[in-house]
Amino acid sequence: MKITLNRLKYWYHKASEMGAQYYNAPYRAAIARAKREEDDLFMLLVFSEMMGVPNPASWYCLELQPLLLERFHQWHQRMGMERSPLDHFRCC
Amino acid sequence: MSAIILLLFGLGGMALGYVFYSKFIAQHIYKLDENFKTPAHEMEDGIDFVPTNKFVLWGHHFTSVAGAAPIVGPAIAVIWGWLPAFLWVTIGTIFFAGVHDAGAIWASVRNRAKSVGALTGEVVGNRARSVFMIVIFLVLLMVNGVFGVVIAKLLINNPGAVVPVWGAIVVALLIGQLIYRMKASLPLVSILGVGALYFLIYIGPSVPMALPEQIGFEAIGYLSDSAAWILLLFAYAAIASLLPVWMLLQPRDYINGLQLFVGLILLYGAVLIANPTVVAPMINIDVPEGTPSMIPLLFVTIACGAISGFHGLVASGTSSKQLDKETDARFVGYFGAVGEGALALAAIIAATAGFASLADWKAVYHAFGQGGVLAFVNGGATILHAGTGIDEVVASTLLTVMAALFAGTTMDTGLRLQRYIFQEWGEIYNIKWMGKALPATLLAVGSCLVLAFGAGGADGTGGLIIWPLFGTTNQLLAGLTLLVITVMLVRRKIASAYTLIPLVFLLVMTLAALLLQLKGFYESQNWFLLGLDIVVLVAAILVTLECASALRRTKREMAEADA
Structure with missing residues (x-):
């Protein structure tokens, strides 16, 4: 009984992992790109002066x-x- | 004749094609190599280039390429009888579509996962790339125009489907929020989402909704219900194409993917249990007046389901970037085409065996362009009812929702792509306003509306007349992809007949179909479609010339290199 339950759990996890991949694969690029753009902006605003780049926010x-x-x-x-x-x- | 025979021969033929022919093509023509480092590994970035499990990739590839088109095309083409449509779908899938789709992935993988558009420029030449841009714009224009008309027809035909079709959008929005904001578990959300959708389908017939037959005011004029639906659908598609993808498009595609599998299993299961009889004639010698000649029109009426250029875009745009091993191209590409062939076969069975008698069938197929998706819905519902015991009205709503959601997803993706093309033109020609998302979307919607109404008159109901024209542009796109593959094969000194013969066949049939339609539009004095036909004809001639010159050039180069 225990083995069957474990097997079931294993298959459930496997199925949900594949499902998540199937859900994410087609749009992975578009979402990652949008996130990367946000991260880039965050980096610029928070660390720009530390890196010697004038903060464009103060100018604007x-x-x-x-x-x-x-x-x-x-x-x-x-x-x-x-x-x-x-x-x-x-x-x- | 029993529909089970059709099913077994069709699926059996495609299965044999996968087991034997695709193996031959993979080993001896494309020479797929397990040790070749695919772009997914070489350029892995966690974004575009990610090695993906081949079953997941197949699922994604198959559900991206299979939509409403492999349902509409075959369901129109059975007007010539079930045999021609059946043969073209089966033989087309085995020798054309599978080779084309797997080849598009292979060509892209061997060229750093570039898209077919970029490949035509690089492998064939810059002129070919310009032709490619024109053809792809025409494909998108027509697919959006036609699908707007198809969904409007479906909604008017089945008022019970209005609530589930629009409700599916709300379900998708909720799923998007649950997954992204609340990080809910996917299996749970899938069950909830599909459950909610089927609940809507179940209650839909009890709350039928229809637009008034005439909408508007005396001062500004009236719109028919069909025209109003088309306008509403485009307004929706424009908004959907501007929203962030995670919000609506991603969860909607996911639900549609699940729907596709559920629908196919239900339909095939019902055919096996109910064993319906094919009432349509094997070859219809008594076609309604005005039906064009079967050859060449059959080969452009059924594009998706036999061979479709749109697959090349998916294959080279996303699938090739995620291919784990090069040998997976066979499973993902060829078997993806087999999946779509199976959907087209289901459409043929529904549209030929879902009627009580030949007289009933003839009443539906009383003119060319009639039947189509409505015949699929009504015929399929009869079979589903007989096989599974689902109430016939609910079954009809289920199939209407399935077809409408497929067409809707294609529409909003198509509009998004068309917007990108306008934006790109804005940048190339330095027209600043055109480079922005909103004006470019409005331009895309406007051009599609001109087509939907221009082709069918003020009520937009005749838009399906352009279906074969959509098929021709789609085949031209497939022709360009086959050209890229053929040129690559010639350069590698590998037998190129396996892609060259389908290429020549497609070009001949497409040109013949365009000329025949040109004559038809001239005789019926349909100047709008005549103009459109001429535009596509010019594109077809350009593609043909490009094919001839590229192949001659490549052969000459090879001969010079040998000397």
């Missing part, structure tokens, strides 16, 4: 600065800096 976010001005002021005060720590971004 420049135009958001005026909108951030008020929040930035409160933020640097909460952080314990009475005056703005940035030379080019003086709020007070």
